[in-house]
Amino acid sequence: MSMRTRVNDALKQAMRDKAKMRLSTLRLICAAIKDQDIAVRGEGPDSGVGDADVLAILSKMTKQRQESARAYEEGGRIDLAERERQEIEIIEEFLPKQLGEDEIAKAVRSAVEKTGATSIRDMGKVMAELKGKYTGQMDFGKVGPLVKDRLCTG
Structure with a gap:
């Protein structure tokens, strides 16, 4: 439905x-x-x-x-x-269950690996992957810094 x-x-x-x-x-x-x-x-x-x-x-x-x-x-x-x-x-009531911190971290790792992102320049690709898969399940304003940290530290 x-x-x-x-x-x-x-x-x-x-x-x-x-x-x-x-x-x-x-x-x-x-x-x-x-x-x-x-x-x-x-x-x-x-x-x-x-x-x-x-x-x-x-x-x-x-x-x-x-x-x-x-x-x-x-x-x-x-x-x-x-x-x-x-x-x-x-x-x-109409939104899917929000992901926990561990699930978000796992999703970020997975998206970085899937897109082959290696630097901060690839952040857009990673965010697009996450938005395509997890819309409504995470706050992308809070996820952005996590992706940035992941890409800066490797």
């Missing part, structure tokens, strides 16, 4: 259950997917967002909400921070 179908099915169920918070968050997800569809519309007749794109959208939405929750906490708005965390929980 595609990611888009899973989100739409969950949206319909939230409507039936009259779950306002869940429904609101799922509508935001659908809107983000449709925005991306519109953005790629001119690229061809079959253009549209696939599962990898939906995973990227969901990851971005999660990251935005984490930053917002932090900002709300710093501003003393615990109620708004809690709402952001509830949205994160709903969004994360």
Whole structure:
């Protein structure tokens, strides 16, 4: 079942259950997917967002909400921070399980070996390999420095 179908099915169920918070968050997800569809519309007749794109959208939405929750906490708005965390929980239902530190290190080693990367100039190849294989399963902002260290130290 595609990611888009899973989100739409969950949206319909939230409507039936009259779950306002869940429904609101799922509508935001659908809107983000449709925005991306519109953005790629001119690229061809079959253009549209696939599962990898939906995973990227969901990851971005999660990251935005984490930053917002932090900002709300710093501003003393615990109620708004809690709402952001509830949205994160709903969004994360559609994301694959996040990899642990050991699994990430193993994936980085594997990607470096597979691409034959030997210097920092090959970082783009390694990151592309990781993004192709592990989209939604790791935070690439945190993985970048690990790849850089691996390539600099060998």
